[in-house]
Amino acid sequence: MPKKIRYFDRNKEPFLSPxxxxxxxxxxxxxxxxxxxxxxxxxxxFCKDAEKRCIKGCPIHVDIPGFIxxxxxxxxxxxxxxxxxxxxFPSICGRVCPQERQCEGSCILYYDTxxxxxxxxxxxSIGALExxxxxxxxxxxIEIEEIPDPPTxxxxxxxxxxxxxxxxxxxxxxxxxxxxxYEALPKIGGVMTYGIPSARLSKEIxxxxxxxxxxxxxxxxxxxxxxxxxxxxxxxxxxDAVFIASGYGRGRLGLKGDDLEGxxxxxxxxxxxxxxxxxxxxxxxxxxxxxxxxxxxxAITALRLGVETHVVYRRTRxxxxxxxxxxxxxxxxxxxxxxxxxxxxxLGEEGKVKGIKCIKxxxxxxxxxxxxxxxxxxxxxxxxxxxxxxxxxxxDPNPVxxxxxxxxxxxxxxxxxxxxxxxxxxxxxxxxGDVISxxxxxxxxxxxGREAAKFIHEYLMESK
Amino acid sequence: xxxxxxxxxKGWFFIKVDKGNIPEWKRGxxxxxxxxxxxxxxxxxxxxxxxxxxxxxxxxxxxxxxTNIEGPCxxxxxxxxxxxxxxxxxxxxxxxxxxxxxxxxxxIDLFMLGSTELGEELGVNYRLIRSLEEVKEExxxxxxxxxxxxxxxxxxxxxxxxNIPVEHVACVDTxxxxxxxxxxxxxxxxxxKMKLNCVDGRWFIAGDIDWDKLxxxxxxxxxxxxx
Numbered sequence: 001m002p003k004k005i006r007y008f009d010r011n012k013e014p015f016l017s018p019x020x021x022x023x024x025x026x027x028x029x030x031x032x033x034x035x036x037x038x039x040x041x042x043x044x045x046f047c048k049d050a051e052k053r054c055i056k057g058c059p060i061h062v063d064i065p066g067f068i069x070x071x072x073x074x075x076x077x078x079x080x081x082x083x084x085x086x087x088x089f090p091s092i093c094g095r096v097c098p099q100e101r102q103c104e105g106s107c108i109l110y111y112d113t114x115x116x117x118x119x120x121x122x123x124x125s126i127g128a129l130e131x132x133x134x135x136x137x138x139x140x141x142i143e144i145e146e147i148p149d150p151p152t153x154x155x156x157x158x159x160x161x162x163x164x165x166x167x168x169x170x171x172x173x174x175x176x177x178x179x180x181x182y183e184a185l186p187k188i189g190g191v192m193t194y195g196i197p198s199a200r201l202s203k204e205i206x207x208x209x210x211x212x213x214x215x216x217x218x219x220x221x222x223x224x225x226x227x228x229x230x231x232x233x234x235x236x237x238x239x240d241a242v243f244i245a246s247g248y249g250r251g252r253l254g255l256k257g258d259d260l261e262g263x264x265x266x267x268x269x270x271x272x273x274x275x276x277x278x279x280x281x282x283x284x285x286x287x288x289x290x291x292x293x294x295x296x297x298x299a300i301t302a303l304r305l306g307v308e309t310h311v312v313y314r315r316t317r318x319x320x321x322x323x324x325x326x327x328x329x330x331x332x333x334x335x336x337x338x339x340x341x342x343x344x345x346x347l348g349e350e351g352k353v354k355g356i357k358c359i360k361x362x363x364x365x366x367x368x369x370x371x372x373x374x375x376x377x378x379x380x381x382x383x384x385x386x387x388x389x390x391x392x393x394x395x396d397p398n399p400v401x402x403x404x405x406x407x408x409x410x411x412x413x414x415x416x417x418x419x420x421x422x423x424x425x426x427x428x429x430x431x432x433g434d435v436i437s438x439x440x441x442x443x444x445x446x447x448x449g450r451e452a453a454k455f456i457h458e459y460l461m462e463s464k
Numbered sequence: 465x466x467x468x469x470x471x472x473x474k475g476w477f478f479i480k481v482d483k484g485n486i487p488e489w490k491r492g493x494x495x496x497x498x499x500x501x502x503x504x505x506x507x508x509x510x511x512x513x514x515x516x517x518x519x520x521x522x523x524x525x526x527x528x529x530x531t532n533i534e535g536p537c538x539x540x541x542x543x544x545x546x547x548x549x550x551x552x553x554x555x556x557x558x559x560x561x562x563x564x565x566x567x568x569x570x571x572i573d574l575f576m577l578g579s580t581e582l583g584e585e586l587g588v589n590y591r592l593i594r595s596l597e598e599v600k601e602e603x604x605x606x607x608x609x610x611x612x613x614x615x616x617x618x619x620x621x622x623x624x625x626x627n628i629p630v631e632h633v634a635c636v637d638t639x640x641x642x643x644x645x646x647x648x649x650x651x652x653x654x655x656x657k658m659k660l661n662c663v664d665g666r667w668f669i670a671g672d673i674d675w676d677k678l679x680x681x682x683x684x685x686x687x688x689x690x691x
Contacts, residue, residue, distance in 0.1 A: 184644035186503045186532045194646075223496070223534025225644045228663060229487055251648040259653065259677045268647035276641065277502035351676075400645050400663050 003045070007109055007121025011040040013128045018332035022303050025198045025273075028329075029095070032125075037132040041071035044124045045108060053113050054126060057106030060087045060447040064103055064126055071129060079133045080144060087130075088170050089163075089446065091138060091205045094131025096196060097443050098323050103127070138208050148216055149176035154460045157182060157239040159226050159401050162190020163442045164433025165245035166213070167449025168456070173216040175457050181218060182235070184225045185275065188213070190247055192442060194271040197300045203274075226401040233405060240463070241428050241456050244408075244416060245449060248434035250396040255289075257346030258391070262353030266290070266298040266392035273301050282307045283387020287356050289313075289343050290392030291320035293441075298392045299330045309335045310384060314342040314361050319371045340374060344381070346389050355385045395439050413438065422452035423459075430456050466530045467516075476582065477527050479508075479519040486510075486517050486533055491567035492541025492560075492667055496643045497521050498532040505534070507640045507666075511562035520559045520582065537643040541633070541667045543568055543610070550608040550630075552599055552623060554578045557614030558586060560635050564612065573606075575599060577619065596622045603628045613670065621675045634670035636661050638678060653677045 014030045015021070021028035032040065046065040047053055054064040063082055070079035083090045099105070100123075106113045107123030137144060154177045158165045161183040169179045187193050189206040213220070226232055226246070236242055251265025262283065272278040282305060288298045291313035302309040309330070313320060316339050317327055331337060340361040347355040360380035363372035397414045409417045409425040415438060416431040418424055424431050432452040433445035465485065469478040479497055489495070489510055496505040497519050508519040521527075541564065543549065549572040551561050558576075565572050565588075574590040575598070576583055583590050593599065596619070603611065611632045613620040620634035638650040638661045650661035653674040659665070 184534070184646075185642060186498055186534065194642075223498075223532050223643075224487075225535070225537050225663070228493070228538060228643075229534075229536050249646045251646065253648065253658070265648040268641070268649045271641060271647045272649075275502075276504060398645050 005045065005109070005121070006043045007119075010043065010122040010125060011036045011128075013125065018329075018334075021199065022333040025304055027202050028199055031135055032128055032132045034136075037071055037129055038074070040125050041068045041129060043109070044068045044072075047108055049114065053106045053108055054103040056113065058087075058103045059441070059444045060093075060450070062087045062103070062130070067133065068124070068126075068129060071133065076133055076136050077142060077144065080137045083130060083133060084144075086450075087443070087446070088167065088450075089134070089209060090130045091134030092192060092201065092209070093443050093446070094127050094129070094134055095201050095205075096192070097127055097441065099127035100323065100325075102443075134205075138205065146174065146212065146216060148174045151178065152176040152460065154178065154240045155180065155238075156241045156243065156456065156460070157235045158243045158245060159232070159235070160190060160245040160247055160433070160435075161185075161188040161220060162245060162247050162249075162433060163192060163445040164247075164435075164449035164452075165190070165243065166209070167446040168243045168245065168432065168453045169213065169218050169449075170216065171450050171453035172456060173213070173218050175453070177457070177460060179218045180239070181220045182224045182226050182230070183220060183222050186222050187275065188220060191249060194275040195249075195267070195294070195297060197270065197274055197297050197304075199300050199304065200297070227403060228400065231404060232402055236405075236426070236429060241430065241460055243422075243449075243452060243456060244402060244424070244429065244431040244435060245433040245445075246398055246401045246435050247445075248395045248397050248415065248439045250398040251391065252394055252396050253391050254393065255343060255346055255391075257348055257353075258389075260346055260348040260353045261351050262348075262388040263346060264388060264390045266294045266390050267395065269298055269301055269390055270294075273305070279305065281388075282390075283353075284308060285386045286310070286388040286390055287312055287343075287384055287386045288390045288392050289356075290394070291315060292322050292392065292394070292439075294394075295392035296322045296326045296330060298390045299335050300333075302390070303330065303333045303335060307388075310338060310386065311335060312338045312341040312343055312356070312358055312384070314340065314374045315371065316340060316363065338384070342374065342376065343389075347383065353387060353389055355383045356389055357381060357383050395434075397435055397438075421455040422448070423455070428459070428463075430459075466533070468527060468530065470526075471585075474581070475522050475524055477521050477523060479521065479530060479533075480513070480516045481519075481533065483512065483515050483517050487536060489536035489563075490540035491543070491564060493536035493538050493563075494666060495519060495533055495535030496537060496640065497530060498534065499527045499530050500525075501531075503531055505641065505643075507537070507643070509559040509563040510536075511559060511566055520586075522556070534643055537640075537662060538666050539664060543570060546570055546610040548606065548608045549573070549610045549612060550575065550599065550603060550606070551612045551614070552577070552593075552596070552619060553613065553615035554619060555580070555582045556616060556637075557619075557635065558582050558588065560614040562586060562588065572612075573608075575602070577615075596626060599623055600626045600628050603630050617675065617678060620670050620673075624670050624675070632670040633667050634673065635666050636668055636673065636678070637666075
C-alpha cells in the first residue's frame, strides 16, 4: 500500500509563550519529544533523488533522508552518526540554520526543486529533527566514539575557534594531525558563543562540543590575540600549515551621530550579555538598525533586558536576510518593527543619544542583489525618540591577525583572498569562513572549514 | 601557578604568575585578567618581580580565582629616539610605569598625583605633585623630550591643556572587553578616524585624540544576568 502523503500535519516544535520567554535568556524552543520526532520523521517521503532536493539545499549536504530514516527505526545513535558524517554540530545547526531557505525550502512536500514549482504542503521539520537527534545524544550522555587516524606527525595552527575553525580542526584531527587552535576569547564557538543569544542557542551545547574536541586531542590556546600576543609569522614558521578563520566579527557603525554615548555595535551588546553576563544599560528605549540575524539577536537580547525595542530596516520583511519566523517571535515578544525605514542621523543632547531621525522608503527598481532598491519617500522624515541605538548592519573583517603579513593578499573589504583550494597567496597558509566570504551563516562557515581541511590534508601529505 | 594577594580595604589585588606560565610581553602591552564564571575582565599592564609576572588590578568585588589571563594585547610602545622621559600618572598608572621602565634603559622620571600608597608598596621612586602645573614647570627646566601620561584620562587631558611644547603620549583608559578588536566598546577617535584601544592602543599621541568622544570611558554598572 503506498505511503499516505502527509502534506499538512507538520509537528510544531513547542515554544515557551512570549510572556514567559521574554523574561529569560533560557531557550524558548523546547524541542521535540521522542514521539513527536518519530511522527515527524514519518512524514518524510525519503525521496530517491534527495541529493537534488533537501541534500542539495543543505550547505553542508547532510544525508537528510538517511538520518530521518534512522529516527523512524528508533536508531538515534545511527541518526547522529549519519549527521556527523557531514555536519559535526547537529544540535547547533538544528537551532540556528535558516532551514526554510535551505533543506526545508527544498523539501518536496513544500517545493519541487526538480521541476522548480511550489508544492501544496509544509516541509518536514528537518531542523527540529536534527536538533532532536543532537540533543538526545548530548542529554542522554551516550558516548559516540570518534577515533582519529594514527598520528601523522604534522602540526597545524588554526586561527579562530568559530564554526570554520572548528570544522577544519575536527577533520584535521580526525586525519591524525596535531591541531592547535588560537582563540582570542576565553571560550570556543566564535559567533555561536558571543553572538547568538542563549535564548536561541544554549551555551551548554558549546561546552559539550568543546569536550568532543578535547577528546580528539585538539589543543586550544585561549586569550591569544594573533597579531598582538604572537605574530602570524611566528605561527607560520612553527607549524606545517596554518588555517585562518578569524571571521568577520568586527562591529560596524556608520551614521552621523554614531559617536554619541548610547551608541553600540550589536557585537558589543551581544558579547557583553552572552559571553560576559553583563547587563548593558540601553536605557528605557532602544532602536536597532538592521534586518539580518544580528538585528534579531540584538532585539532578543534587548527585550530580555526589559527595554522597549524598536527595529528599523530600510527594506521589507520579505527581503530581509533574517528568518521570517524570528520576526514573528520578536514581534510577539513586544518589539516594534519599522519596515521600509532608513535611519539618517542619530540625535543627541549633552553628548547622549536622545533619538534617531529616519526617513520612510518605498521599493523601486531591482538593484544588483536582485532585490527592489529602497527609495526615499520625500518629506517623510520623522524622529523616533530613544535612549540608545544599536548598529546591526553587518560586520567588518578583523584584520589584526594577518595585517602584518602583506604576502597574504586581501580583497577590497579587507578579507582574505583564496583560490578554490582555500589557499591564500602565501604557501602553506589557508583561510576560510567569513574572513573569505564576508558575513554568512554558521553552517556555510562550518562547510568551508571542513572543505578547507581536505585541501590542507592533501597539502600536508604531499609535503612529507 | 597563579597567586592572588588582596590588599585589604583598598580594592587592590596583586595577581602573581610564574613567568614561564604566561607569554612574554613587549613594552607597553597589557593583558586581560579574567575572573569569575562570567569571565569578567580587567586590563592590566604586567611587570616583573623576581621570577613572577605581576598584575595589579582594582576591584570592589572579591576575586577568588583567576579564570584566564589573556594576552599580551595591544601594540607595543616604541620609545626609540627618546632619552629623557617624564611619566605622569596617578596610582592607577603605576603598573604601566613599571612595565615601561623595566623594558628599557631611558631615563624616566615619575610624577605622581594623589595617593602614593601603591607606588610605595611597589618601591618606585616618584615625586609627588599637587597640580599638573608642576609638570609644565619641570618640563621647561629639565629638557624632557617626551611626556607619557597614564592612569585616569583626566591627567592626560589636563597635561594637553597646558600646551607644553614637548611630545606627549597618553595611555588611554577605556573599558575593554575582548582585546581582539571585535566589539568597538573601546573606540577612540584619533585624528578623526576610529581606532580601537584594545588592539591599536593603548598608547596614542595625546594631541591626536578627540578626548570629548571618549564617552565610553565610564564603566557602566555591571550585573550578572539570570541565565
